Each structure stands twice: as C-alpha cells, then as structure tokens.
Amino acid sequence: MTAPVPWKKQKREAGGDGAERLPSVDRVLRSEGGAEAIAEFGRTAFTNAVRERLAGLRAAAQADVDAVAAATVEAEAVAEAARRDLAEAARPTLRPVFNLTGTVLHTNLGRALIAEPAVAAAIAAMRAPMTLEFDLGSGSRGERDEHVRGLLCALTGSEDATAVNNNAAAVLLALNSLGLGREVIVSRGELIEIGGSFRLPDIVLRAGVRLVEVGTTNRTHLSDYAAAIGPETALLLKVHPSNYRIEGFTASVPAAALAVLARERGVKLMHDLGSGVLVDLARYGLAREPTVAEAVADGADLVTFSGDKLLGGPQAGMIVGRRAPMEGINRNPLKRALRLDKIRIAALAATLALYRNPERLAERLPTLRLLLRSESEISDLAERVRPALAAAIGAEFAVEIAPCRSEIGSGAMPVETIASVALSIRSLREKHAGRALTALAASLRRLPVPVVGRIGGQRLLLDLRCLTEEKRFIENLARFGQDAAGLP
Ligand SMILES: *Cc1c(COP(=O)(O)O)cnc(C)c1O
DSSP states (O other): OOOOOOHHHHHHHHTOOSGGGSOOHHHHHHSHHHHHHHHHHOHHHHHHHHHHHHHHHHHHHHHOHHHHHTOOOOHHHHHHHHHHHHHHHHSOSSOOOEEOSSBSSOGGGTSSOOOHHHHHHHHHHHHSOOOTTEETTTTEEOOTTHHHHHHHHHHHTOSEEEEESOHHHHHHHHHHHHHTTSEEEEEGGGOOEEETTEEHHHHHHHTTOEEEEESOSSBOOHHHHHHHOOTTEEEEEEEOOTTOOOOSSOBOOOHHHHHHHHHHHTOEEEEEEEEOOOSOGGGGTSOOOOOHHHHHHTTOSEEEEESSSTTOSSSOEEEEEOHHHHHHHHHOTHHHHTBOOHHHHHHHHHHHHHTTOHHHHHHHOHHHHHHHOOHHHHHHHHHHHHHHHHHHHOTTEEEEEEEEEEEEETTEEEEEEEEEEEEEEEEOOSSSHHHHHHHHHHHHHTSSSOEEOEEETTEEEEEGGGOOOHHHHHHHHTTTTOOOOOOO
C-alpha cells in the first residue's frame, strides 16, 4: 500500500522551495558532531537548539528560494551551528577582559587585581572547611574578625579593627553605630557623591542619623564645627573628597584639629578615607596620600577605607579605631548583614600579610606593580604588539604608538595621572571616521577575551599600562573578526 504523498512534498518535488535540502532533526542528532554536543549539553537542550536552527533555515528557504536551493545543508553543519548556539548561551556574562582603558582601578572592571598569594588563599578557602569562626585552641566558637584584626591593628596603629562588605557598608555601619537617632556634623565641602549612587547625605539618612551641614563648599573652619555642636550631636565626620579637588580660596579643618575639638566636647570623630593607603606611596615615587596610620594617629575614633582601591585587595570595607566605639559596632545587628564571607576574608588576610614586607610590595601587589610600570617598559611592549594589532584590524586603520596618561581610578588621587604609552588607532576613511572607530571598538569587545580601550579625539586609545599577558593578547587578536559565523 502506498501512503498518500503530503501536498508539501508534492510541491517540493514539483520544483521545490529548498526545504527538502534540510536534514531531519534525527539525522542531525545522529551525526558525529551531534553525538558530541549531546554529551556536552544534554539531549533535550541540543534537540531544541537543532529544531531552532532548522526552523530558521526553513524560514530563510521560504523567503529566498533560490539562495537556499543552491546549497545543500549537511547534518554536520547544522549540528555545529546548534552546538555553537548552546555554547554561546552558556557563556558566562561575567568574563575576563583586557583593561586597556588606562584606568588602573576601574570600578566597572572590578577594581584591584588580587595578588597571587591572596588568590591561592581564596581558592583554598573555597575547597576546604575553614576555621572561620572556630578557635582551634579551645575547640569552641571563634571570631570572624580574628583573621584580619591583628594585621589591621599592626598596620594602622589602631586598637581594634573589623572588615565588612565594602567601604560604603563600613560608613553605613559606623554612622549607624555611633549616631542612630542623633546628629552628625559634616562640612559642605565634603558632602560627596562617589558614583554608583553612593551619596554621602543619602547614606547618612539611611544610617538613621540627622545630617548637620556646616561651612561652605570651599571653606569650612573649626569654629563652624564648634558652633554646630549641641546636645544632639553624636559625632563629627570627615570625608576624603576622593574624586574631586577644590582649588583656590579654600579651607578645611585637619582631622587632628577636629579630634581635639571632638574630645573637648565629648563627641566622636569618624574619618572616611575612601582609598585605604597602608604605606606611604611617596617611597615608591607616587604622589603622597595620607595613610590610614596617620588618620588613626590624628585621633579619629573610627577610620573607614576600601579593600579594593589602593590597598589592592578584594572588595571589602575596613573600620579601624578605638576599642569602645568598636564594641558598639560589634553589637550592631547590621554588622551581620554586612559581613564578609570566608573567601574574601582569606584573600584580604593574605593581601594584608604582603604589607609586612614593604620592600617587596611593589613586585607582589598587582595594583602597585601596574602603577609603577615605567613608560619605557610600556613603550617596548607597544613596539612588540603593534604589528599584531595593525595586521588584525586591517588597512582601514592606522596604528601609532603615542604617549598618554593613565589614571589611578576609583576616586583615588583624581588629579594625578601617570605617564604611559598607548596604541593609538585612527580611521583612514575620509567620511564617517568616527563611526568606523566606534565599530572597531565594538569588534574589539567581541574578541574571545574582549579588549576595552577608550575613544577620544578621533582616536581609539589602547593604554598598555595594564597589559601583562602579551602572548595571550596577540593570540587573542588573531581571532579578530571571526564572530560566530552563520550557516549558508
Ligand atoms: C570609594 C569611596 C567610598 C565607597 O567605597 P566602596 O568600597 O566602593 O564601597 C566611600 N567613601 C569614600 C570617600 C570613597 O572614596
């Protein structure tokens, strides 16, 4: 008995719409590539991906009969395309990139790179049970802060220390612990916005503290603070104006003078330093920044700073200072909500340990190593990688080696920049050169390891200060333009 031939098949045999040249789902699943993809992604996911690919090809065939009729689509090719679709969908959104923006501590690219001993410590903490809150001596409960307290106190000269999720959390927790329901006095010149919605007045409000502003944007005097202190005042707050600088006719009150006033009037002094500098950077030839130890010595009751800015560790926020206010912090239920996990505590403790030997810090701490990289070293690197870049992006662009300025980033030292060297790319087109550069920047971001530069002055600049993996960079460039290709 002959089965009736469906009309569609009749139509194809009569002239065809090309769809008969497509393999069946089953044939794709049974192909060599299909078997491999099933092993990797599972039968259900792969079958769905194959169906989607075939549906796309069928639609294309109906839209453009001639084009598809000219090509027979092999089962292997469909299997490969479906496998690529699944691999693409499974690719993590959090991916490594080459940071050639010229900003060493780039907040959007994850700030400080972690030193190798800290990476190793974090990995060890992930793999094994840890003495996170366990005292091996007594066999009973221990304290999470124990792992960083000793080092932080030794490095900053403080009586006590703790670490929480980030510096924003440290500021929130310290303010809330010292001033809940009462008042904090802050200079108008220090009511900063750090970016990423960290605005000091908002944090003060959420900490449950009333903000009392004193002085003016450019000038605040000790007498302004003194006049504002009343029965409701819990603390004075000094804030490092991280990402901007007021120049000209200015005055602010040094922390040491505020500490004297605070003690006389029976209120606390809190100092938010922003970037936590634990050693005098001038000894390495960088611009001087006040260190945490200096802020502690100036007499603040509590000092807060970040773990992943100039300190060069994992994201964290440190609070160091006197024992009595720290007891309030330790009793605060918010602390539990803001605490660090074992992985970051391990990385933080290992990073702090590197500071025990400042002579070797510049070689061990990636942030410092990158900041100290010499112009001539970067220039030699530029000479070596320029040909690979020029070859990859083609004759439509000129690649030159040009001096540029790197920034530290993350609000650390906003005015100081560091001499560096960039591969400077310019479009050779007469028209739409800007558009060509934007498209090039997008293509570089589509590389297997995306390359992120910065556009300015009709140039795409790739600042090589933070390029450390030369070989990997060149291999990566060889893949330029090979975006996931579609089927015929
Ligand atoms: C960066 C900064 C913060 C926020 O620190 P995070 O670690 O990013 O939360 C707070 N205060 C100052 C002065 C800063 O510079």
